[in-house]
Amino acid sequence: MDQQDVDVFIGLDVGKSGHHAVALDKSGKKLFDKAMPNDEARLRQILADLSGHGKILLVVDQPATVGALPVAIAQATGAAVGYLPGLAMRRIADLHPGESKTDARDAAIIAEAARSMPHTLRSIALADETLAELGVLCGFDDDLAAQITATSNRIRGLLTQIHPALERALGPHLDHPAVADLLTRYPTPAALKAAGRGQVKARLKKHAPRAAERLTDAVFTALAEQTVVVTGTGAAGIVLPKLAEQLLSLRRQRDEIAAQVEALVEAHPLHQVLTSMPGIGVRTCARILTEVACKEFASAAHLASYAGIAPVTRRSGTSIRGEHTSRRGNKKLKRALFLSAFAALHHPPSRAYYDRKRAEGKRHNQALIALARRRSDVLFAMLRDGTLYQDPEPGKLPSTA
Structure with missing residues (x-):
């Protein structure tokens, strides 16, 4: 109006x-x-x-x-x-x-x-039912991701407290269900030693058949590096299996939500348009839909400013001159565009643009923000015209973000 x-x-x-x-x-x-x-x-x-x-x-x-x-x-x-x-x-x-x-x-x-x-x-445009459902599911998925990170950090903290070598062997692999499952059954160094190499390998093999041998060797090598029992190990043996079960449950819930999000995204008219751009998968597509669809943007610069990826110029006399990354904008959309730019580095034109920015002296994150800014311009045109992504013609990539 x-x-x-x-x-x-x-x-x-x-x-x-x-x-x-x-x-x-x-x-x-x-x-x-x-x-x-x-x-x-x-x-x-x-x-x-x-x-x-x-x-x-x-x-x-x-x-x-x-x-x-x-x-x-x-x-x-x-x-x-x-x-x-x-x-x-x-x-x-x-x-x-x-x-x-x-x-x-x-x-x-x-x-x-x-x-x-x-x-x-x-x-505020009238959002359709699909976008409303996506908004709820994506919000819950964000909550689950935060809980998974917190639970993983808690497990790694307890392992570091009672057996640092064991944490170095298992901590980096907590995202694998085989490791979390192992801790539900054998949560302490004493329990792992009592089970023996055979049972530990058999337990790991249920969820990680190819990595079972390597993980088993890493576990028993770590167990051999510490002979003393740290105070609090008994209590950790009570807490660790519960945390491991919680981690497995959270991952199962996130997989279920991901399947529901994927079904909703694939049913949306803009699905093919968005996923035609390299680096945009189901979760990124869902986040772009919930944050961009049903909103009006006058130009590509308006979209970039809304996402917080447009550089901010600061000048005052001769003492202050330069451009800085904006700290404003839609944080969820900014993260989605940043991660999609990172995922697009396997795409030759995107990689060439990133390498060009690095050659100009920009740090890794600055080059990724510049790439995300360039991709947001393309994304704006795709959404405006309803067209699929097309690689730029050779020699026509802009020299600035």
């Missing part, structure tokens, strides 16, 4: 149990300023009452999670919806008198920003 078409600007500071809404007309006159419960009936009633003043624009500070219901209701009633990013809101708040931080003040700031600074807003 064009700014000139809006008659009522509603700023909604969302919360878990309740929200605070402030409505302004075009002149800035306050039409509504009250707290309200996070309830569909009440939200519909307020929108219906304010619709008598004309067309409505509802702006929230959180379009997902606790803000999902107001956005859905506003879209269902035909109102336009927008999103004011948190960083922009805090900067706008500095322009207003006072230092208090209340729901009422935040809602008033959101409404005033919608009325007088529409360029600070981000549009």
Whole structure:
């Protein structure tokens, strides 16, 4: 909806149990300023009452999670919806008198920003069911990945405490189910010695037939390097098998989620477009869909800025000159584009661009960010036109990111 078409600007500071809404007309006159419960009936009633003043624009500070219901209701009633990013809101708040931080003040700031600074807003398109499901599944997958990392680190910490040599032998291989399974049965050095080489190898062979011999040799070589029993080994023998079982369970859950994500991604119309680009697999494709689809970007530079991969120029007189990596942007999308750029290094044109940046003196991460920036330009064109990826013609790669 064009700014000139809006008659009522509603700023909604969302919360878990309740929200605070402030409505302004075009002149800035306050039409509504009250707290309200996070309830569909009440939200519909307020929108219906304010619709008598004309067309409505509802702006929230959180379009997902606790803000999902107001956005859905506003879209269902035909109102336009927008999103004011948190960083922009805090900067706008500095322009207003006072230092208090209340729901009422935040809602008033959101409404005033919608009325007088529409360029600070981000549009919220009506997401389809597939993207909504992908968002939930990808969020849970992120949680599982964090729990897997925490559990693996805890296991490695306990092994380092009771037997450093054993940790050096098994710790780097905890991502293999055979090693986690071994620790559920033989969690301590004494248990491994008592089981003997034959039983340990047989246990490993169930999940790692080709690596069983090598892992068994590594385990018993490590066991021979320490003869003393460290204090706390008994308690570690109680905790380690539970942690190993938890690690196996988390990995099984993540595999199940990955299968469901893959099915949803393959059913999406943009699946073939995104995966045609080297370095984009199922998980990266899902993350790009949840963070980019249903959002409007005016240009490739806008997408790069949103992702936080556009370089930031800093200049002040003659003492400060240079470009730096942005610390802003959508962190999830930035990570997805960064990892996809890393995965694309096997692709000759991408590798050539990366090597060129390295030759210019950029460090590894800087060269990858530059490659990700270049790929985001291509990604923008692919999404805009619905076309598949095509390798650049020889000699036509740009010399700068």
